[in-house]
Amino acid sequence: MADNIIRIEKVTKQFAGGAKAVDDAHFNVERGEFFSLLGPSGCGKTTLLRMIAGFEFPSEGEIYIDNQASSLIPAYQRPTNMVFQSYAIFPHLNVFDNIAYGLRKSGLSGGELKRRVNEALGMIKLDGFGARRGDQLSGGQRQRVALARALVKRPKVLLLDEPLGALDKKLREEMQIELRQLQKSVGITFVFVTHDQEEALSMSDRIAVMVKGKVLQIAPPQELYEAPGNVEVASFIGSINLIDVTVKSVGAGEAVLDGAGFGQLRARAIDDLKAGEKLVAAVRPEKLALVSSRPGSGSFVEGTVKASAYLGDRSHYHVFVKGRTTPIYVAAQNAERAMTGGFDTAKSVYVTWDWQSLILLRR
Amino acid sequence: MSAKPAHAPARMGDPGSGLKLFAIAYLIFIYGPVLFLPLFSFNDSIFVAFPLTSFTTKWYEQAFADEKMIGALISSLQVGGIVAVTSTILGMFGAKAVTRYQIPGQGLITATIMLPLFIPEIILGISLLILINSVGISLSLITVTIGHIMLCTPFAMAVLSSRLHGFDRSLEEASMDLGETPWMTFWRVTFPLAAPGIVSSLLLTFIVSFDEFLLSFFLAGQEPTLPVYIWSQLRFPNKLPSVLALGALILIASCVLVVVAEWVRQLGTSEQKVGV
Amino acid sequence: MIFWDFFGLCMANGGNSHTGGVGCGRCQFLSRWRLARNRVVVRARKHLSVSSDHGGASPGFFDRLRAFYLRSDAAKGYVLLSPVMLTMIALLAAPLILLVLYSFWTQVGLKVDTNWTGDRYRELIEKQAYVDIFWRSIQMSGLVTLVTVGLAYPMAYFVAFGVKKNKFIWLILLTIPFWTSYLLRAFSWKIILGYNGVINSGLISLGAIQEPLSFLLYNQTAVVITLAHAYAAFAILPIYVSLEKIDRTLLEAAADLGDGAWARFWRVTFPLSLPGVIGAAVLIFVPTTGDYVTPALVGGPTGQMIANLIQIQFLKIGDWPLGSALAISAMAGVAILVMLFATALQLAVRRIR
Numbered sequence: 005m006a007d008n009i010i011r012i013e014k015v016t017k018q019f020a021g022g023a024k025a026v027d028d029a030h031f032n033v034e035r036g037e038f039f040s041l042l043g044p045s046g047c048g049k050t051t052l053l054r055m056i057a058g059f060e061f062p063s064e065g066e067i068y069i070d071n072q073a074s075s076l077i078p079a080y081q082r083p084t085n086m087v088f089q090s091y092a093i094f095p096h097l098n099v100f101d102n103i104a105y106g107l108r109k110s111g112l113s114g115g116e117l118k119r120r121v122n123e124a125l126g127m128i129k130l131d132g133f134g135a136r137r138g139d140q141l142s143g144g145q146r147q148r149v150a151l152a153r154a155l156v157k158r159p160k161v162l163l164l165d166e167p168l169g170a171l172d173k174k175l176r177e178e179m180q181i182e183l184r185q186l187q188k189s190v191g192i193t194f195v196f197v198t199h200d201q202e203e204a205l206s207m208s209d210r211i212a213v214m215v216k217g218k219v220l221q222i223a224p225p226q227e228l229y230e231a232p233g234n235v236e237v238a239s240f241i242g243s244i245n246l247i248d249v250t251v252k253s254v255g256a257g258e259a260v261l262d263g264a265g266f267g268q269l270r271a272r273a274i275d276d277l278k279a280g281e282k283l284v285a286a287v288r289p290e291k292l293a294l295v296s297s298r299p300g301s302g303s304f305v306e307g308t309v310k311a312s313a314y315l316g317d318r319s320h321y322h323v324f325v326k327g328r329t330t331p332i333y334v335a336a337q338n339a340e341r342a343m344t345g346g347f348d349t350a351k352s353v354y355v356t357w358d359w360q361s362l363i364l365l366r367r
Numbered sequence: 368m369s370a371k372p373a374h375a376p377a378r379m380g381d382p383g384s385g386l387k388l389f390a391i392a393y394l395i396f397i398y399g400p401v402l403f404l405p406l407f408s409f410n411d412s413i414f415v416a417f418p419l420t421s422f423t424t425k426w427y428e429q430a431f432a433d434e435k436m437i438g439a440l441i442s443s444l445q446v447g448g449i450v451a452v453t454s455t456i457l458g459m460f461g462a463k464a465v466t467r468y469q470i471p472g473q474g475l476i477t478a479t480i481m482l483p484l485f486i487p488e489i490i491l492g493i494s495l496l497i498l499i500n501s502v503g504i505s506l507s508l509i510t511v512t513i514g515h516i517m518l519c520t521p522f523a524m525a526v527l528s529s530r531l532h533g534f535d536r537s538l539e540e541a542s543m544d545l546g547e548t549p550w551m552t553f554w555r556v557t558f559p560l561a562a563p564g565i566v567s568s569l570l571l572t573f574i575v576s577f578d579e580f581l582l583s584f585f586l587a588g589q590e591p592t593l594p595v596y597i598w599s600q601l602r603f604p605n606k607l608p609s610v611l612a613l614g615a616l617i618l619i620a621s622c623v624l625v626v627v628a629e630w631v632r633q634l635g636t637s638e639q640k641v642g643v
Numbered sequence: 644m645i646f647w648d649f650f651g652l653c654m655a656n657g658g659n660s661h662t663g664g665v666g667c668g669r670c671q672f673l674s675r676w677r678l679a680r681n682r683v684v685v686r687a688r689k690h691l692s693v694s695s696d697h698g699g700a701s702p703g704f705f706d707r708l709r710a711f712y713l714r715s716d717a718a719k720g721y722v723l724l725s726p727v728m729l730t731m732i733a734l735l736a737a738p739l740i741l742l743v744l745y746s747f748w749t750q751v752g753l754k755v756d757t758n759w760t761g762d763r764y765r766e767l768i769e770k771q772a773y774v775d776i777f778w779r780s781i782q783m784s785g786l787v788t789l790v791t792v793g794l795a796y797p798m799a800y801f802v803a804f805g806v807k808k809n810k811f812i813w814l815i816l817l818t819i820p821f822w823t824s825y826l827l828r829a830f831s832w833k834i835i836l837g838y839n840g841v842i843n844s845g846l847i848s849l850g851a852i853q854e855p856l857s858f859l860l861y862n863q864t865a866v867v868i869t870l871a872h873a874y875a876a877f878a879i880l881p882i883y884v885s886l887e888k889i890d891r892t893l894l895e896a897a898a899d900l901g902d903g904a905w906a907r908f909w910r911v912t913f914p915l916s917l918p919g920v921i922g923a924a925v926l927i928f929v930p931t932t933g934d935y936v937t938p939a940l941v942g943g944p945t946g947q948m949i950a951n952l953i954q955i956q957f958l959k960i961g962d963w964p965l966g967s968a969l970a971i972s973a974m975a976g977v978a979i980l981v982m983l984f985a986t987a988l989q990l991a992v993r994r995i996r
Contacts, residue, residue, distance in 0.1 A: 020471060020717050059540055061713040076713055079543040080552075092541035095534070096559045105555075106545030157545060390801040390813075393794065397820055397875050400831045403841055407834065415834045416844030461727035468720030476724065480731050485925070487933020489950040490970050493957050494738035497745055497967070517734035520727060571822060578824035581935055585957070594826050601830070601940075611834075614827045621823040629815045 008032040008068075009161055009193045010056060015065035015075075017051050025051040027217035029065070033161070033195060038187050040196045040204040043214035044240070049197045050089075050165055052214070056195060057163050058082045070160050085154035086163040089170070091146045093138035099125070099149055100134035106157045124152040127186070144175050151183075155190060162187075164196045168203065180207055201241050205229065213237050229288075235365050238286050245292075245332050247285045249364075251277055259364065261285060265327025266305050271362035284365045289335035291361035294321060294353050304356040307332060309347045314338075319346055323355055405615035408608065415607060427616075430609040439596035442508055443577050446592060450515040451573035457516070458523025458568060463557075465524075466531040467539075481521045491518065492585035499586065506588035514582040519572040526571060526632070530564025531557075563631045570628035574621050593617070745967035755964065763968035773952065777973065780948040781980065783863055784931035787870040791927050792920060794871075795878035799919075800912075802879075803886035814883075820876040829937045832869040836860040836941060861943025869937045874930070878923035885919025886912070914992050921985050928984075932977050949973045 010033040017026040026048040033039045041049040054060040056067060058079030067075045074082060085106070094102050103121045104112075112120065125131050128148035138146065147167055154162055167183075168176045184207050187194045198204050204211050205225040212222045213236075220240075221233040232238035235246065249261040249269060259273040263285060271285055298306070307323040310331050318338055322331040332355055347353055407415045411423035430436060461480060465473060483491060495514050504510060538560065542552040558565070580594035587595050597613060600606040712718050721728075746763055749756040767773050802813045820828065835841040836859040843855035859865065889912060897907045935950035942948065949969065956966030 020469065020715070057540075057544060059543075061710075063714055076710055078549075078713070079540065080546050080548055084544070086541070086544045088537040088541055090535050090537050092535060092537040094538060094541070094556060096556075105542065106547075109546040109551070153541075153545065386797055386801045386805055389797055390805075393798045393875075394816060396794075396872065397817075400835055400872060401820075401828055403834055404827065404831055414839055414844075415837070415841070416839045417841065418844075418848045457727050457730055460723055460725075464720045464723035464727075468716050468723065470720035470724065471717055473720075476728065479736070480727055482731075482735060485929055486974070487930050487950065489933050489935045489953055490742070490974060491735075491738075493953060493963075493966060493970060494742040495734065496957065497741045497963065498734075498738040501741060513734060516730065520730060524727065574822050578822075578826070580824075580826040594824065597826065607834075610830075614824070614830065617824055618827055622819050625819050625822045626815060629818065633811055 007035040009035040009037075009070055010195070011068040011071075012052075012056075013066045013068070015052070015055065015062045015067060017048070017055060017060060018063045024048075024217045026055070026062075029214075029219050031212060031219060031222050033193060034209075035193055036191055038184065038194045038196065038207060038209045040198060040208040040211045041214055042198055042201060042204040042211050042241075045199055047214045048217040049199075049214045053086075053163050053165055053195060053197045056161070057084055057086045083160040084163055085157050085159035085161075086165065087147075087150045087154050087167045089165045089167070091150040091167075091170075093141070093146050093149055093153075095138050097138070098134065099130065099136050099138070099141070102138065102149055103134075103153045103156055105153060110157070120156055124156040127155070128152045143171055144179065147171065147179065151186075155186075155192070159192065161193045161195060164194060166197055166199065168198070168200075176203075183207065205241075213240060215240060231363065232286070232365065235284055235286070235367060238363065238365060243289055243333055243335075244286045245289065247287070247328075249283050249285045251279050251281045251283065253279055261364075265325045269362065270303060270359040271364050272360055274364045274366075277364075282367075284367060286363045286365055287357060287361055289320070289333045290318075290337070292332070292334045292336075292355050292357050294323070294334055294336055294347050295356055296347070296351070296353060298354055299356050302356060303359045303362075304354045305332075306352065306354055309349050309351050309353055312347060312349060314346065321347060321353075323353060325355075401618060404611050404618060408612040408615045410608075413605060413608060415611065426608040426612040430612045433609070436593075436596060436613065439591050439593045442590050443593040446508055446512050446515060447573045447577040449512050450519050450576040451569045453516050454519035454523045454572045455527070455565060455568045457520045458525075458527045458572075459561075459565070461520070461524040462527035462531050466528055467536055480524060483518050483521055488518075488581040492582050495582070496585045506586055508587070508590050508592075510586040510588070511583045511592060514586045515576040515579060518579065518582060519575050522575055523568045523572050526568040527561065527564050530561050530567075530632075534560050563634060567628045567632040570624050570631075574624050574628075578617070578621060742967050743971060745964050746971045748964045750962045750964050753961075763964050764972065766965060767968055767972055773969070776947065776952055777949055777976065779863070780932050780950075780973075781976070783867055783946075783948065784870070784928050784934075786867050787874065787931050788924050788928040790867070790871045791874050791878045792882075792923050795875065795923060796882055796916075796920070799879045799882035799886055803883050803889075817876055817879050817883075820873075821880070825873055826936055828873050829869050829940050832865070832872065833860070833940050836865050836868075860941055861946060863942070863946045865941040865943075866938050866946040866948070869941050870931050870934060873937065874927045877926050881922035881926060882916060882919040885916045885922075889915045910995060914995055917988065917992050921988060924984065925981055928981060929977055933973065 012029050012031050012033075015026060015029045016024055018024050029052060041052060043049045051060055055062055055075070056069070058074070058077060058081075062075050065075070066073050069082060069084065094105065097105065100121055103124050104117055107117055107120055121134070122131070125134060128151060130145060130148055130152075133141070133145070133149075138149070141149065147170075150167070164183075168179050171179060180203060183194075196204070196207065205228075208225055210222060210224050211228055213220045213228065215236055221228060221237045223231075223233070228237065229241055232241060232244075238244045239246070247263045247266060247269070249263040249266075252260045252262050252268070254260075254273055254277045257273055259271050259277055261269040261271060261283070263269045269285060294309075295304075298304075305325055307325040309321055310324045311322040313320045316338070319336050321334040321336065323334055324331050334355060403415075406419075408426055409422050409424065410419050411421045411425070412419075464470065465477060470476065491514070495510075495517070499506065499510050499513075539552050539556055542556045543549065547555060578594065579592075580598060583592040583595045584598065591599065593613075597610055600610050712722075745755070747759050747761065749758065749760055749762065798817070802810065802817070806813050833840070837843070838855050838857060838860065840860070842859060843852075846852045847855065893911055893915070894907050897911045902910060932948070933950050934948060935954055938946050938948040938951050939954075942951070953966050953969050953973075956962050956969060
């Protein structure tokens with residue numbers, strides 16, 4: 005059995021007079037893991053994080069932190085620390101006293117306190133900033149101070165509530181890498197809440213996707229992207245084309261399907277597939293390619309380019325296929341330098357793909 | 368109504384200079400009449416009338432030689448002090464509740480608490496008088512204090528609520544997250560951050576209590592507060608100059624306290640803007 | 644000050660705060676002690692939950708209560724709000740209920756007969772003098788409200804739109820009278836309007852008149868002037884706040900759509916400032932209708948208002964039930980008028996397009 009630092013057991017949170025913010029969440033976070041809660045705003049991910057921190061208390065279920073039933077233990081008695089979305093840097097204290105806040109509570113003082121705080125300042129590369137006030141810091145610096153203030157307490161779990169949301173794009177990308185390195189070096193479990201899927205994909209060991217209070221899938225980034233567990237996850241993470249299909253026959257590891265507008269399709273079989281079953285076949289835009297002449301073999305479908313957008317490294321096309329109401333979305337890599345070309349609007353084209361890129365999903 | 372936006376304004380809605388004259392006239396209207404109190408308090412005549420005769424401070428001496436006045440002043444200071452502290456504490460509870468928690472029926476509750484600001488004081492006075500009579504307590508400075516607490520708590524709560532609204536709830540959460548109990552979180556985070564609001568609330572509730580007349584008029588027993596004492600002196604024309612002297616002092620003291628209270632409050636908020 | 648956040652905490656591990664310096668030895672001791680105790684509590688709780696399965700109901704109760712408290716935001720809020728609420732129930736709600744009860748009772752000598760009767764109200768309606776005073780009060784404070792709001796609006800407009808630097812100083816200047824002694828501000832008018840007062844003596848010493856003007860003091864006009872002055876500051880703040888809130892780009896949009904300055908004011912600014920105007924009007928009309936000090940000081944026999952009548956019943960005649968009935972009917976009447984007024988004004992403004 006894996007070493008689980010957090011066990012969320014059937015946790016539900018219902019606010020007075022509201023819908024369930026978190027609905028029957030049930031999963032574990034392993035010790036030392038970088039775990040992300042990913043979902044759109046209002047999906048309950050922050051509520052879940054706040055329940056782990058001890059600011060909200062589950063209506064049902066139990067949260068175990070380091071094997072201790074914690075759902076009714078208040079925040080100040082939990083071995084977790086949090087980096088707040090707003091950073092919550094105490095405006096009446098300077099950087100040193102902000103970082104020392106929790107240590108003073110633990111009874112540290114004098115040289116030891118100084119040593120620990122300075123060590124933390126070094127860790128976040130803000131040596132010598134101790135005397136500054138919170139309002140004299142940039143957004144990135146405030147974020148670092150919040151991080152140091154939490155980490156200096158050596159928590160068993162560090163909780164991060166959209167800590168990079170307020171930073172501009174470039175700084176955010178830098179901090180993603182730094183945070184990831186920091187997590188590896190301190191070896192503390194991180195639970196990271198974000199609505200930014202690229203952020204979650206690039207940083208996490210595992211990601212839990214939450215939509216409308218429910219945890220839909222928990223998987224490592226690559227699995228989440230390449231093998232989403234259901235339609236909702238598939239459409240939340242990246243973009244995807246969905247094709248309604250009916251199973252015609254099931255062979256060895258392979259299924260033959262009938263798709264609206266696509267005719268006969270091949271895909272890798274999934275468990276318990278039966279002929280006649282209605283499913284959704286999904287394919288990522290970047291797994292598709294456009295060619296102007298009819299391919300001799302393989303999977304393809306004929307269509308008309310409705311719209312295109314040139315994005316530099318790649319081009320996006322909306323291809324209309326007969327028998328479908330929504331266009332097929334194709335992201336083609338611009339691997340070769342070409343000042344002209346591409347596929348003009350209204351041009352008849354063929355969309356091709358490797359049959360193994362089709363993902364079968366149940367509704 | 369002469370709210371007249373000028374032609375070709377520098378900024379939308381800019382009023383013309385005519386309105387500035389109006390504003391100055393308005394300030395004179397507000398402050399002018401009150402200035403006669405200090406003016407005549409230095410006039411060496413028993414009559415409050417022009418022409419002014421000569422400068423004197425004897426009315427101040429006379430006012431402070433009055434032992435009953437000193438007694439009433441002390442009563443008012445005591446009542447004001449107790450009321451300021453009590454209603455600020457009560458207001459802090461209320462402000463914390465309404466700013467930090469989602470409470471069903473919050474609008475209605477807040478409206479009820481703020482009700483004393485909208486009910487004529489005479490009604491508050493007589494209904495408290497009935498209550499106190501029904502419970503069987505005799506009228507004293509204690510009953511005055513009770514009445515003033517009811518009147519001042521809404522002010523305290525309003526001042527403190529706006530202060531607590533001004534800073535991020537996650538600051539208190541951060542403190543608890545770092546291991547502090549709610550109690551110590553209050554002292555290490557909430558209190559220092561709310562301090563300007565608390566000072567402001569203490570000063571304002573003190574002024575309201577100190578200047579309050581009608582409730583005290585109904586609820587005071589044998590020991591009057593200062594406004595009640597002044598009221599009783601208005602019947603005696605020969606006491607008028609010393610009442611003027613006293614009134615002038617009270618007005619000036621109140622003004623100073625209000626300015627300090629508002630200044631402290633403003634100071635806090637401007638700091639806050641960059642702080643969080 | 645005991646903070647009620649502790650309600651939950653106290654049930655878990657008792658009060659454990661002290662205000663000694665942070666990081667002191669006592670703190671360390673306490674935290675270690677607390678840790679040890681928590682372990683005991685956790686163990687005990689495990690034990691209790693097992694034992695409660697066997698029907699031991701009482702130990703589980705506090706755990707459940709604590710769990711409920713922690714889980715419910717509303718519970719925490721209500722607990723925190725309870726000191727204020729209890730104070731207000733005891734000192735505001737209860738007295739007002741008693742006031743209503745009294746209005747249905749009868750004064751018999753020094754005692755009160757608590758048999759229910761509507762006689763007090765009948766007495767009020769039948770006695771023309773009471774009805775007259777009520778209407779007179781309404782008319783006078785209606786006039787005061789009109790004058791005050793009318794004067795305050797341009798002032799608030801000036802501060803909201805015209806003042807760019809030191810707005811704060813203007814706001815303080817306008818709030819000072821709100822907080823300072825109402826009694827003294829009303830009193831200053833008595834010395835101004837008096838028979839030997841500022842105006843008369845001033846005019847005489849200037850030679851403008853020979854005899855003092857006797858019509859200045861002790862009448863309705865004196866009451867209206869004094870009230871309008873005393874309540875001047877009350878009207879400015881609500882109007883100012885509603886004006887200040889108006890998004891300036893709305894005015895730019897109106898200008899962009901072809902409105903001139905006047906049309907912008909009338910079609911955008913004024914309707915949006917209406918909540919402030921209504922607020923100000925209520926804030927003046929309600930207390931002035933029930934004002935005691937001003938009519939008592941400068942009203943004279945013809946300038947008496949409803950509050951003076953109530954005061955006489957309570958402190959002079961000693962007929963508390965009749966005084967209560969007067970108070971209740973006045974409040975009810977004012978409340979109805981205020982609602983009518985607010986609705987009418989809102990409907991009227993809705994016609995501006």
